[in-house]
Amino acid sequence: MTQHFPQRQLRFFMTGVSPCPYLPGKTERKVFANLPFAGGPAVNDRLTQAGFRRSQNIAYRPACDDCAACVSVRVPVEEVAFSKSQKRALARNADLTRTAVEPAATVEQYRLLSRYLHTRHPEGGMAGMGWLDYVAMVEDTSVRTHLIEYRLPSTVADAPGPLVGVALTDRLSDGLSMVYSFYDPDLADRSPGVFAILDHILQAREAALPYLYLGYWVRGSAKMDYKARFRPLEALTFLGWTRIMDEAPGA
Numbered sequence: 001m002t003q004h005f006p007q008r009q010l011r012f013f014m015t016g017v018s019p020c021p022y023l024p025g026k027t028e029r030k031v032f033a034n035l036p037f038a039g040g041p042a043v044n045d046r047l048t049q050a051g052f053r054r055s056q057n058i059a060y061r062p063a064c065d066d067c068a069a070c071v072s073v074r075v076p077v078e079e080v081a082f083s084k085s086q087k088r089a090l091a092r093n094a095d096l097t098r099t100a101v102e103p104a105a106t107v108e109q110y111r112l113l114s115r116y117l118h119t120r121h122p123e124g125g126m127a128g129m130g131w132l133d134y135v136a137m138v139e140d141t142s143v144r145t146h147l148i149e150y151r152l153p154s155t156v157a158d159a160p161g162p163l164v165g166v167a168l169t170d171r172l173s174d175g176l177s178m179v180y181s182f183y184d185p186d187l188a189d190r191s192p193g194v195f196a197i198l199d200h201i202l203q204a205r206e207a208a209l210p211y212l213y214l215g216y217w218v219r220g221s222a223k224m225d226y227k228a229r230f231r232p233l234e235a236l237t238f239l240g241w242t243r244i245m246d247e248a249p250g251a
Contacts, residue, residue, distance in 0.1 A: 010036070010043065014063060021125065022221040026067055032060035040142030045173045051236045053215050054170060054179055056140040062216070070216040072236040073244075074175065077204040077212055079232050089191040090198055096150045097161065098199060103145050105135040109166050112184060119185035137168070137180070144171040145179070148203075150196070167196050175211030176204045197230060 012033045020026035035043055035057045044054060051072035052059040062070040082090070110131055117127050129137075138147065150165035167181040178200055183192035197214070204212050217235070218224040227233075233244045 022218045022223060029063050030060045031063040032058050035059055035142055037142040041144045044143040048172055048177050048213055056136055057142055069219045073214050073217045073227055074234050075201060075212040075230050076210060076232055077201045080201055086198055089194045092190045093195045095153055099149045101147045101149055103138050103147055105138040108163050110134045112163055113182050116182040116185055165192050165196060175209045175213055176200055177213035
């Protein structure tokens, strides 16, 4: 006799109201769901394509009552023609090595993250992240994910070069999704954040994946304005994914 076991349906919840981390004077709410361990990659694919972001085993998206400033954006990678400034960013970082590694936290990565947060985001919600928090961020997952490590050339034989950048990246059925990235704050003149996105565009091309998901662009937020500089760019609207034709995603 064949047995049929019921599958657990995805359940969505709402957070309470809290101050918006991007727009002063605004509040935010999120809708979220716990990603299942069985079928997690496929669920993560569908939710990311529907405008959700992943944090550990939780997928979330904004659900604010009086604001729609957060817009999901993605880059159709094959159509990108790098600008002169983007080519310069790639050239400035041409000496870096890129290595994809398993989603396993290391002390070296954590020390770099701590320096990055204390220098770039000292007042942010992640500034007090401890070692176990970082382990959970990287390893507590049921989806297809990995870390990209960027290193300077080694000065010691048979030893890796200094770690200067890390990106936590999900692989989806139709693209790559940059979950979180951080870098050596002393190398800001290299434009490491821009470089990481450009390099992920190249990685998506190499893997024959059509899109790079960048998360949310937030109108009026200095923290998020950089995403609008990558073109062409698509935004998720009530009509579906739509090409942005001006400088204001979501307009």
